[in-house]
Amino acid sequence: MRSTVYVIPCYNEERRLDRSAIEALLTPSEMRLVFVDDGSTDGTRGLLEEIREKHPDRVEVLALEINSGKASAVRQGLLLALAGEVTAVGYADADFATPPEELIRLSHEIARRDVDVLLGARVALLGHDVQRSPMRHYLGRFFATLASLILDLMVYDTQCGAKVMKANDVLRQILAEPFISRWGFDVELIGRLTVAGATIHEVPLRRWIDVEGSKVGLRGMVRTLFDLVRIRRALGRLRREARGRRPASGKSDSPR
Numbered sequence: 320m321r322s323t324v325y326v327i328p329c330y331n332e333e334r335r336l337d338r339s340a341i342e343a344l345l346t347p348s349e350m351r352l353v354f355v356d357d358g359s360t361d362g363t364r365g366l367l368e369e370i371r372e373k374h375p376d377r378v379e380v381l382a383l384e385i386n387s388g389k390a391s392a393v394r395q396g397l398l399l400a401l402a403g404e405v406t407a408v409g410y411a412d413a414d415f416a417t418p419p420e421e422l423i424r425l426s427h428e429i430a431r432r433d434v435d436v437l438l439g440a441r442v443a444l445l446g447h448d449v450q451r452s453p454m455r456h457y458l459g460r461f462f463a464t465l466a467s468l469i470l471d472l473m474v475y476d477t478q479c480g481a482k483v484m485k486a487n488d489v490l491r492q493i494l495a496e497p498f499i500s501r502w503g504f505d506v507e508l509i510g511r512l513t514v515a516g517a518t519i520h521e522v523p524l525r526r527w528i529d530v531e532g533s534k535v536g537l538r539g540m541v542r543t544l545f546d547l548v549r550i551r552r553a554l555g556r557l558r559r560e561a562r563g564r565r566p567a568s569g570k571s572d573s574p575r
């Protein structure tokens with residue numbers, strides 16, 4: 320049976336976690352959740368355990384004792400998800416800025432399309448409901464442009480919290496190594512996927528609403544820019560290794 324596991328990293332999310340959004344996300348029978356409690360110091364852990372008790376067959380909680388950052392929390396959650404029987408895995412932020420119905424749509428789309436990866440893209444099209452402050456929008460455009468140059472792939476939105484990938488051994492391999500970046504890990508993940516030859520599509524989200532309480536401040540954003548430099552170096556190494564392993568280039572659908 321088809322199943323999608325979404326990993327939801329949670330760091331002190333007691334107040335933002337919305338029970339009704341979680342129930343909505345679990346409505347289709349193929350949906351499963353792995354919550355990663357990233358060393359929270361509030362009541363997040365207790366709340367997650369309650370949710371797990373309510374859905375013991377469909378919800379897992381990975382409790383990390385020490386806070387290690389979103390990159391590590393997502394990677395460990397994805398590896399746990401990939402250890403079970405699953406057709407697709409993804410991740411999304413605990414604030415449900417990408418609402419449950421859009422996460423469900425991404426899960427259906429990855430099953431329907433002949434691609435390895437779908438990235439949610441926050442594009443404010445007429446008729447869509449994408450609400451983002453102008454400041455965050457323009458910072459995001461600047462970041463996405465830099466990231467595209469580093470990736471050698473014109474990605475519109477690397478930082479959207481919602482992504483879904485077909486579950487396979489290539490993905491398991493890609494996730495075996497910890498990410499070198501704490502906040503720029505989405506870029507690092509996309510980079511690893513492209514080097515491995517994965518086909519990636521972006522899906523414009525019909526609804527995305529910036530939720531208050533983001534813990535990524537200006538300092539985090541500046542650090543992410545420094546992360547990009549390190550990611551560029553790491554990807555250069557990966558590309559050289561990949562070229563050494565196979566004579567032809569990968570089958571990514573992006574222009575090179």
Ligand SMILES: Nc1nc2c(ncn2[C@@H]2O[C@H](COP(=O)(O)OP(=O)(O)O)[C@@H](O)[C@H]2O)c(=O)[nH]1
Binds near residue numbers: 328329387412416532
């Ligand atoms: N800030 C922060 N978020 C974490 C950490 N570990 C996991 N997360 C989760 O990563 C997601 C980040 O989302 P959010 O704070 O809304 O940031 P945004 O991307 O600026 O909207 C949330 O689900 C957090 O709970 C951590 O160490 N720090």
Ligand SMILES: [Mg+2]
Binds near residue numbers: 530
């Ligand atoms: Mg948010």
